[in-house]
Amino acid sequence: MNNFTQLIAPNLNNYIILCSILFTIGVLGVLIRKNIIIIFMSIELMLNSINLLLTAFSVHHGESSGQVFVFFIMAVAAAEITVGLAILVMIYRNTGSVNIESLKNLKW
Numbered sequence: 001m002n003n004f005t006q007l008i009a010p011n012l013n014n015y016i017i018l019c020s021i022l023f024t025i026g027v028l029g030v031l032i033r034k035n036i037i038i039i040f041m042s043i044e045l046m047l048n049s050i051n052l053l054l055t056a057f058s059v060h061h062g063e064s065s066g067q068v069f070v071f072f073i074m075a076v077a078a079a080e081i082t083v084g085l086a087i088l089v090m091i092y093r094n095t096g097s098v099n100i101e102s103l104k105n106l107k108w
Helices: 003-008 012-032 036-061 065-095 100-106
Strands: none
Touching (some): 012 036, 036 065, 065 100
């Protein structure tokens, strides 16, 4: 490789930093936001940052086991979104809002 490709080629530390930033943004989105849809998007952002990091480690070590875990995480994320959106539709039907604060009215 010439010097230019070595300069722009991402190494494992860059992936770790990027995934840490993405995961932190996802955690902050879950903790700060009150809209259920944005909370689901933040959870998906956290799962995708984990997928990216697993793929980077898998490529770095020359194994495919990390990429297999990515497929399992994607299947779990799809099931989580399906169940979450079904719950979201029922909450919207009962309260008329997708705000977390409106769930206080659903107490006994």
